[in-house]
Amino acid sequence: AQTVTQSQPEMSVQEAETVTLSCTYDTSESDYYLFWYKQPPSRQMILVIRQEAYKQQNATENRFSVNFQKAAKSFSLKISDSQLGDAAMYFCAYRSPLTGNQFYFGTGTSLTVIP
Amino acid sequence: DVKVTQSSRYLVKRTGEKVFLECVQDMDHENMFWYRQDPGLGLRLIYFSYDVKMKEKGDIPEGYSVSREKKERFSLILESASTNQTSMYLCASTGPRGPQHFGDGTRLSIL
Numbered sequence: 001a002q003t004v005t006q007s008q009p010e011m012s013v014q015e016a017e018t019v020t021l022s023c024t025y026d027t028s029e030s031d032y033y034l035f036w037y038k039q040p041p042s043r044q045m046i047l048v049i050r051q052e053a054y055k056q057q058n059a060t061e062n063r064f065s066v067n068f069q070k071a072a073k074s075f076s077l078k079i080s081d082s083q084l085g086d087a088a089m090y091f092c093a094y095r096s097p098l099t100g101n102q103f104y105f106g107t108g109t110s111l112t113v114i115p
Numbered sequence: 116d117v118k119v120t121q122s123s124r125y126l127v128k129r130t131g132e133k134v135f136l137e138c139v140q141d142m143d144h145e146n147m148f149w150y151r152q153d154p155g156l157g158l159r160l161i162y163f164s165y166d167v168k169m170k171e172k173g174d175i176p177e178g179y180s181v182s183r184e185k186k187e188r189f190s191l192i193l194e195s196a197s198t199n200q201t202s203m204y205l206c207a208s209t210g211p212r213g214p215q216h217f218g219d220g221t222r223l224s225i226l
Contacts, residue, residue: 009155035214045205045217091157093215101146101165103207103215107157 006106021077023092033095040088087113117142121218134193138206147189152203
């Protein structure tokens, strides 16, 4: 089974600064999907950004962008101009098109934004 | 937008009770999932279903069962609730490609 590792249980960032959350994964597949989810204290998991492995261009959604390094099996999330509302748990997830019904999640990174 | 609705946000039950957690999605998704979320452990898959009446065990199925009689509804059943099943339960659905969509979660306490 694929494994997803988030090595930073907790991170903090000053408001308006930039922070990068790391994620690595282990797979032998060449085609797959990667996602970052945000879970604020209100609890609902919200999709932040997605990346398809066959696309070389890094995905961007407003202040959120990824650094996808396929050879290194790394998928980090960069949050620019951090805001208080960015404080949440962030989960990295992997989806295999071969076993397309299963997702694999990291254990999460808790992000604190300091005013 | 996809809507995944879990029947309860908070639930308190007693040891030994049979507990039902309900989940409904409105996007005609084939795949539905039940996860358990505990601090430091992330999301652990209990069961998933890829079609009506079909189910597959996830990583931690012991003590749980599921039912999928209709495509839009996926129920998680705790046959005889125990205190170690106190947790946050998340339901999700997805189509053939793309992300999972989650419900709001049910915080279940077993006393």
